[in-house]
Amino acid sequence: MHGVDGWLRRALPGRCVFCLASLPGEAPWCAACFAGLPWNRPACDGCGEPQPSTQAGFRCGRCLRRPPAFDRARVPLRYTNEVAGLVQRFKFEASPRAGSLLLELLMTGLTPDAPAWPEALVAVPLHPRRARERGFDQALWLSRRLARRLGCPLVRAVRLRDTPSQRGLDRGERRSNLRAAFGVSAGLPGRVALVDDVMTTGATLEALAVACRRAGAREAEAWAVARTPLHDR
Template sequence: MTWLDRVLVWAMPGYCSFCLAGAGDSPWCEQCLVGLPWHVSGCPVCSEPRPASVPSHVICGHCLKRRPDFDQSWVPFLYEDEIAQLIQRFKFNADRRAGQILLQLMVHAFDVQHGPEHVQAIVTADLHLSRARERGFDQTRWLGQRLAHALDLPLYRATRRRQTPTQRGLSRSARQRNVRHVYHVTSALPPCVLLLDDVMTTGATLDALSRACREKGAEHVTACAMARTPAGRAI
């Protein structure tokens, strides 16, 4: 979408953010919604994408080898096409319009895909202050505040004990080492919590966050992200 297209979307409410066709009260038309890269088949633990022919209860090889700390995951989209573009604009360009569309898509997905049940709170992991300043805002906290409000759930935040190198481009094992023992939750948590991140690649960040949440009373942990990277692809 060009700069002019984005301006027109802002100026013309009721039009699809993807094709600019009439869209009523939603920021998308039905055709574009159906055509988004929905994540329809993945490991029940880490959501790694796999062929639809694999039974939904079968756990992937990565989780059999080293099961993450969280109990299950829920990720409605693949990190591809329009969703990847929205996340990149939101995450790296501080584009609140893109964030608002992603938020509404998440809430919609909770309704149509029957999101995780019995969740009592949402937990997000704060960016280190220096990285939040570099990007202009903390995108996960921004999304978490609004999703918690939309779902009528309390929001808890985990802080970072130290700054870490970016996860982008790191291998699975390097990602796990990079975030080990990095998160700290100060408040006691209810038994069932939902961990929220923007993109899930190997699940290392959410795994580390889950361990910090267990220390504060969480018993059943669901990892959640807007999108999952395809198998074998790191960002």
């Protein structure tokens, strides 16, 4: 498969990254494991919230009542099972193997029109103190490689406030916690995609979308690898 990091192939030559079965082609996974991943389908086109099959193709009631600050969400997977394990190894252990696999899954899960859509990418930034403590900025890592794959610039946003942890907060509390938390230099192009590893309620990406619109973006999409199902929050 074009674009998979070369070292990932070397680490597991000819083997599925999930089950270690022999592979006949270039893809890093077998067809059975790929089909069995927790794909986020159907999902709300507005916020990426997983939806029941009867709601396929419709926006959820929350987006109809209060549309998010971004125009749509592209989040191909659900944060559960194998995907949750990959994200945790990437985020907290800085595993480049897990990160490369998540990047490939994101690219594979995007609709055909998506790669040519953004004129720039904007990564969800960590506060400098949090980045120093963790020693790794997962959204920036993903965004740099994604920007190279798509051939578009990466614009750096800044976190203006070291906001308290979002863990345990509901949607409204998360929005309040992140109000005016981000800054982006003026002069953004018209179409930007905002990039994070996991989307929980969407509050972080909403706050960044607001900052991007103030900096000149007319349209903003939220891109993440995985969406946390409502019952898992």
